[in-house]
Amino acid sequence: xxxAKRRKIGKFIYWTPRILSTxxxxxxxxxxxxxxxxxxxxxxTILALFMHNIPVFILAIILWISWKRExxxxxxxxxxxxxxxxxxxxxxxxxxxxxxxxxxxxxIAGPAFLIGILFLINWFKKKK
Numbered sequence: 001x002x003x004a005k006r007r008k009i010g011k012f013i014y015w016t017p018r019i020l021s022t023x024x025x026x027x028x029x030x031x032x033x034x035x036x037x038x039x040x041x042x043x044x045t046i047l048a049l050f051m052h053n054i055p056v057f058i059l060a061i062i063l064w065i066s067w068k069r070e071x072x073x074x075x076x077x078x079x080x081x082x083x084x085x086x087x088x089x090x091x092x093x094x095x096x097x098x099x100x101x102x103x104x105x106x107x108i109a110g111p112a113f114l115i116g117i118l119f120l121i122n123w124f125k126k127k128k
Contacts, residue, residue, distance in 0.1 A: 013125060017073060017118035021063050024111045025056045032056075055080070070123035077116030081109035 066073025
């Protein structure tokens, strides 16, 4: 493999988790727009938006730290995905079959797992 090709792969591995995590956070933030369906006042709407976006804020802090320390992004996004899957399993008491709860939660947690794995690959590559 040529040096130029290795450099291209290195840039791809470097930028892909950062771009995907930004897109993932924007995707999660879209779910907070349902607060505008309610009949809330101004301050209640601001509070509801803040509460809905706490996971986005946490992931943004993880991304900020992991920009230079990829291990933080790898562990942080994988833990975030696991936390979402566990919360979906806990919510199965609503009568949703377990296989639907798991498959539904993987739609959200899957990108988090992928981003975490890409950060870990970048960390291992950088370590060498």
